[in-house]
Amino acid sequence: MTPRVGVITFPGSLDDKDAARAVRLAGGESVSLWHADADLHSVDAVVLPGGFSYGDYLRCGAIAKFAPVMEKLVDAANGGLPILGICNGFQVLTESHLLPGALTRNDHLHFVCRDQKLRIENTSSAWTGDFEIGQEILIPLKNGEGGYVADEKTLNELEGEGRVIARYLDLNPNGSRRDIAGITNERANVVGIMPHPEHAVEELTGPTTDGLGFFTSLLKSLVNDGKVSA
């Protein structure tokens, strides 16, 4: 059976179609989930896409965390469901306390949009198994509030437990502490990343196809966990 990967659309989500397309290109079936849905339609994994949910009012991701679908998502995340939050999705995950820390306004105050080099530092999460430790990838980055912050204790824990998924290379585009671009939770099923893997899945439109690795990693981990058959 083809793995079914849900993509949640909040009012103001922008990259849900691209995320769904990336799921399909990787070989999965994309399932559209709506912010007001009361259940997750039995999906095998969920992507929280980029954009400006609820207009980024109050704080990025702050209002989305109270959407009906999020209540189910938090329970499912604690039960081990693989979840990838990209950009605004990462912000929703930190606001929901599924990932530690917070994303704050870029230290230089400007919105930044560039192709960003990253170094992959964790290949044991549900979304990064297809990469190699130390692998350098190039994917688009576009954010105004992408500065990752957490207290020193949390940062040390993340580093000590190998939970930094990817770090910015060459240039820190937003003032993120310790050049952190993405992290995972203790169980390694929930991943948040500020740059956009779903925009680097086809040569025609992306700078590379490096982003596809996140989605193929997921599908392989689902097969390996026996959640779906190959």
Place this chain on the structure above:
Amino acid sequence: MARVVVDVNLKPEILDPQGRAVMGALGRLGLSGITDVRQGKQFVLSIDGDIDDAKLVQIYEIAATLLSNPVIEDFTVEVHP
């Protein structure tokens, strides 16, 4: 009609680029002696009837979960009966 004012500010250790930009502008306007500017948010809730303890507990809960993010922000609550 009672009013409750919730002030939300970034914790002191969190960088505030907006406040820093405002401080830069103050310098250009010739105002000297300003050593720091922090930008926050203020929420003014207008509430029907009296504010009892139960209502106040609810307001604190909302301030701590929706109006502020305790990871990066502190808040204060002021009641104006």
